[in-house]
Amino acid sequence: AWMDADFRRQLSARRERVEDAFEFEGRKVGRGSYGQVFKTKPRSCADAPAGDYALKQIEGSGLSMSACREIALLRELKHPNVISLKQVYLAHETRQIWLLFDYAEHDLWRMINFHASAKKCNSQVSLPPNFTKSIMHQILCGIHYLHSNWVLHRDLKPANILVMGTTSPERGRVKIADLGLARLFHQPLTPLTEIDPVVVTFWYRAPELLLGARHYTKAIDLWAIGCIMAELITDKPLFYCKQEEDIKTSSPYNRDQLERIFSVMGFPSQQDWRDLPHLPKYGDLVRNFGTGQQYARFSLGRHMSRSFGMSETSPEFRLLSRLLAMDPLRRPSAREALEDRYFLEEPRPAADVFNGFDIPYGKRDFISDSSDNKDDPARQQQSQPVHASLQQYQQSHQQALLLQQQQQQLS
Numbered sequence: 001a002w003m004d005a006d007f008r009r010q011l012s013a014r015r016e017r018v019e020d021a022f023e024f025e026g027r028k029v030g031r032g033s034y035g036q037v038f039k040t041k042p043r044s045c046a047d048a049p050a051g052d053y054a055l056k057q058i059e060g061s062g063l064s065m066s067a068c069r070e071i072a073l074l075r076e077l078k079h080p081n082v083i084s085l086k087q088v089y090l091a092h093e094t095r096q097i098w099l100l101f102d103y104a105e106h107d108l109w110r111m112i113n114f115h116a117s118a119k120k121c122n123s124q125v126s127l128p129p130n131f132t133k134s135i136m137h138q139i140l141c142g143i144h145y146l147h148s149n150w151v152l153h154r155d156l157k158p159a160n161i162l163v164m165g166t167t168s169p170e171r172g173r174v175k176i177a178d179l180g181l182a183r184l185f186h187q188p189l190t191p192l193t194e195i196d197p198v199v200v201t202f203w204y205r206a207p208e209l210l211l212g213a214r215h216y217t218k219a220i221d222l223w224a225i226g227c228i229m230a231e232l233i234t235d236k237p238l239f240y241c242k243q244e245e246d247i248k249t250s251s252p253y254n255r256d257q258l259e260r261i262f263s264v265m266g267f268p269s270q271q272d273w274r275d276l277p278h279l280p281k282y283g284d285l286v287r288n289f290g291t292g293q294q295y296a297r298f299s300l301g302r303h304m305s306r307s308f309g310m311s312e313t314s315p316e317f318r319l320l321s322r323l324l325a326m327d328p329l330r331r332p333s334a335r336e337a338l339e340d341r342y343f344l345e346e347p348r349p350a351a352d353v354f355n356g357f358d359i360p361y362g363k364r365d366f367i368s369d370s371s372d373n374k375d376d377p378a379r380q381q382q383s384q385p386v387h388a389s390l391q392q393y394q395q396s397h398q399q400a401l402l403l404q405q406q407q408q409q410l411s
């Protein structure tokens with residue numbers, strides 16, 4: 001071995017073990033293809049400041065490509081509205097990787113579900129008037145920071161928007177995270193059949209992606225933020241689409257999801273979206289929808305005013321319609337969205353999105369290993385099982401094999 005044995009022994013004796021520093025038995029709060037997450041507190045002997053932490057045990061062993069990417073990415077990023085990586089633990093005996101994060105008691109998926117079920121039993125949840133505006137402001141600040149560092153999120157949805165709880169010094173602050181479902185494709189070496197048919201939703205997916213756009217863009221993140229804004233206002237996913245259980249092809253084209261978008265937004269005309277005919281799946285679109293005449297009377301304004309009595313002249317609606325421009329070139333950048341009049345007029349956005357109000361939501365439940373936790377957000381919005389596009393899978397498979405060979409050469 002390239003390090004002399006005695007020095008290695010000293011190192012491993014001194015190395016802080018995660019189980020010595022943190023108490024996490026029976027405190028699992030998340031599990032998915034990425035690994036599992038525990039809500040943990042430092043033991044008195046640990047040198048971590050008191051408080052709650054999220055301890056993520058990464059799936060698999062050794063430095064997988066996704067572990068590498070998550071560590072490399074998060075150690076460079078520091079912003080109040082982006083989840084922060086506090087510490088990395090490498091357990092040499094088991095080659096396990098543990099990541100320590102600040103713990104967020106809440107997330108928009110659970111919060112919106114709480115509001116929706118409260119509505120159903122006619123009990124209102126009392127929230128500050130600037131609740132949506134504060135959340136939107138902090139999501140856009142976080143995304144502006146990521147985009148200015150050329151980091152695209154690619155999977156923005158309510159479950160990935162965390163909010164700090166009342167025991168945190170950052171009470172009511174939004175933290176953008178990625179609880180890692182869509183990174184399924186980066187779980188190499190797991191034979192496709194073994195990947196449990198996790199469900200991903202297409203409800204936050206921009207139309208250009210559904211029509212075969214080959215690259216993620218900043219505008220794709222802004223579309224998802226528009227979807228989240230509408231959902232905060234109505235407590236319903238704007239482009240909710242029941243996903244049939246049949247095995248999905250790996251094609252990006254999803255007719256039902258597009259149908260839902262057109263029945264809310266109307267069908268994009270040549271004037272609305274000049275580049276539409278150049279998208280790879282335009283042929284499928286014409287075959288399935290023709291000239292879209294059947295959607296002529298639909299529009300976002302009509303949908304929001306009928307389903308929620310929202311005025312088409314309100315600043316809230318104007319920002320929403322800018323974010324949900326069908327043509328990606330017409331969507332604002334995060335900075336342009338932050339400069340929208342909506343954020344400049346009263347009530348102004350607050351640092352604590354609950355604005356001092358009592359926080360009505362419960363704490364996260366602990367997951368016992370036996371129960372297969374169906375309502376875990378990572379499996380949110382049960383929809384059709386997805387099969388990674390074969391080409392993406394093979395790609396990441398090749399990269400992983402390469403990485404593994406390199407590692408073998410190293411050791």
Ligand SMILES: Cc1ccc(-n2nc(C(C)(C)C)cc2NC(=O)NCCCNC(=O)OC(C)(C)C)cc1
Nearest residue numbers: 030037054056066069070083101176177178180183
């Ligand atoms: C492979 C990979 C997985 C995730 C990420 N990633 N990317 C981001 C950006 C884009 C927001 C900066 C953030 C992450 N990673 C995470 O957010 N990891 C969070 C793990 C902590 N989990 C966590 O707090 O879960 C509960 C259930 C307590 C909310 C990167 C790479």
